[in-house]
Amino acid sequence: MLERVTLSSNGITLEPLTLAHATDLIEACQDGALWQINETSVPEPDKVMDYINVADSMTDRQAFAVIDERTGKAIGSTSFHDILPTTKRLEIGYTWYAKSYWRTHVNTTCKLILLTYIFETLQYQTVGWRTDVDNHRSQQAIERLGAKKDGVIRGNRVRRDGVISDTVMYSMVYSEWAGIKPKLAAKVQSIF
Incomplete structure (x- = not known):
């Protein structure tokens, strides 16, 4: 297990998720x-x-x-998961934000914070993402980060409506990070 850390930048703080965030997250998931x-x-x-x-x-x-540091409220959640310390690989996922924060600086800021920590502090080699084959909004957001599409895993997940679906896999490797980081930083500043 990774050390529990708090990370922040550009008015966003990522802190370990606890039950103390429940009230805010109940409100956030109802936004949209x-x-x-x-x-x-x-x-x-x-x-x-x-x-x-x-x-x-x-x-x-x-x-x-x-x-959101302006309000002090939790506006969503994100996670490291499928953490593989031996191969220095993990995934970023379970990510969601209140709808009023979509298409703002929040997602790019969160990913910049997390990727900087993963590649520069943890010195991991690979970061992965996965999303439903029909979640085109999420696929576009992942691609805007600079991640590469690895492929599709067919029939490996069940949606909340019971439909068996496919997963689109993406990744980014350490050797790509030096070229991606300044682009993400510039993107955050242009929309912040």
Whole structure:
């Protein structure tokens, strides 16, 4: 398991997810009725505490609350998961934000914070992402980060509506980071 850390930049703080964030996250997931989107991991408002408890119980996941420093409130969540210390690989996922924060600096800031920590502090070699084959908004966001599409794993997930679906896999490796970091930083500054 990775050390639990708090990271921040550009008005966003990522801190370890705890039950203290439940009230804010209940409000955040209702901003856009996000739990109704089949292709995401957003909890239903009455299941937020279970969501936090499950995240905390997973041995290969480190979940963060995404805090808007202007309001002091949690506006979503993101996680490291499928952490493989031997191969220095992990994935970023379980990411969601209140809908009013979509298409703002928040997602790019979070990814810049996390990728900087992963590549420069942890010195991991590979970061992965996965998303539902029908979640085109998420695929575009991952591609805007500079991640490369690795392929599609067919029939490996069940959506909340019970439909078996495919997963699109992406990755970024350490050798790409030096070229990607300044672009992400510039993108954050242009929309911040």
